[in-house]
Amino acid sequence: MARRFIAKRGDTPSTKDRRTSNVRRAVAEEYTIKEALEIFISAKEAEGIRPRTVLDYRQHAEYFSRFMENDEFLISEITPERIREYVNYLRKERRAYDGDETRVKDVKGLSVNTINTRLRTMKTMCIFWHGEGMLDYNPMVGIKMMRDDELEEVPGLTDEEVDKVLNSYDEKQFAEWRDKTLVLLLLDTGMRINEAVNLQVEQIDFKRLSVYVSSQIAKNRKRRDIPLSREVAKRLKLLIEETRQYFGSDVQYLFMTAYGEDFSADTFRRRLNRLKRRLDIPRLSPHMFRHTFARNYVLNGGDIFTLQQILDHADIKTTRKYVQMDDEHVRSQHNKFSPVRRLLKRSGRARL
Missing domain, CATH: 1.10.443.10 (Intergrase catalytic core)
Structure with a gap:
């Protein structure tokens, strides 16, 4: 029967196993953004997501890679600090429609809605990578969605x-x-x-x-x-x-x-x-x-x-x-449904 070798006092099987597990985690395989993205997309496709969503995931990963100025960076480099720098870059420097010559792109900074869409994608990816053990922690945990003073909505046409x-x-x-x-x-x-x-x-x-x-x-x-x-x-x-x-x-x-x-x-x-x-x-x-x-x-x-x-x-x-x-429609509806106007008409004093 083989004898157990004890190198250090207190080295019970349970503590030794825990220490070995931590070592494995410390030297766990590092994933590039391309490798991690393919693993993520493969898992999402198995869940039945649509091809359009896959394209969006790839596009958003490409946007972040451009910011990092490296399409082979390790996902372990995604930190809360870098994410906040990315948000500020999107807010202040990134030009809308950059790369599309058919669009006007004089104004710097993307809309709050666009930035939040990209943050949601990153949040989904980081939750997955952390859950799969590809990241030691989720860097998006403390990142909040952007807020705007006025709710931003796509307007209708007059x-x-x-x-x-x-x-x-x-x-x-x-x-x-x-x-x-x-x-x-x-x-x-x-x-x-x-x-x-x-x-x-x-x-x-x-x-x-x-x-x-x-x-x-x-x-x-x-x-x-x-x-x-x-x-x-x-x-x-x-x-x-x-x-x-x-x-x-x-x-x-x-x-x-x-x-x-x-x-x-x-x-x-x-x-x-x-x-x-x-x-x-x-x-x-x-x-x-x-x-x-x-x-x-x-x-x-x-x-x-x-x-x-x-x-x-x-x-x-x-x-x-x-x-x-818009203001015109609000005035029109008020003029049509004003309780006072109906009250005056009913009482025969509409001219007042």
Whole structure:
């Protein structure tokens, strides 16, 4: 029977095992950001995340790598101090749309919402890496989301801006007629741009006047039917007929490029950006049509609970944020629903 060698007093099996475990942890394998990212993404893909989310994870990791000025840095170098330096860099130095020549990028500093989105991604990654033993501690534990004095929301378009956009399209040109049809669809349904550009012909019910959004493309992974106005349904039907006439009867997607290729959300964003400069509109993006729909839906008498279902919001608070009223709309609603005006009219003293 082998005899146990005792090198030091008090070296019981339990204390020795603990010390050995600590040594193993101290010399644990170091992971580069690329290695750690692949492990993280592989685990998330096993959970069923979507390809778009994977792209976002990769993009956000690339943003941080640029800040670190090294795409092979070790994740153990991610410290609370470095994260705070990164936040300040995003706030004060990073230019919005840097690298995109089609965007204006004179203003330094990203929006609070954009910075918080990147921090949430980093938080998710660090929680995973710490849980897997790839990090000794979670450097995001003490990092808080940024706060702004005023809640930052994407504004809707004014009625004048909507008219300006719609009247700008030359409907004799297929691409512009398609763009106008897409804008009208967004204004009519409040759909997300990725849901709209990925619509297939079979998702339109022309008899029931509704659009079926499958769980595969819905952001919250819940299928839903969205009511469709007769006028927009008519345009969609004509778009399908013309698209199939140009590119063949087997075309399944509603929105195609003038070359018969897939029409992406990014392509539409670039076209809106060019249109924005031509029309001299301060801001113009696909998401603004969604906010415009939400605001007008409520102004026209729609209830916020139905709106929540149409917009596919899990929380009613999110829906409330979408209904942003400018001063003109606030004055208009006050003038229409003022209790005093009704009181004076009822008492026959409206002239007062």
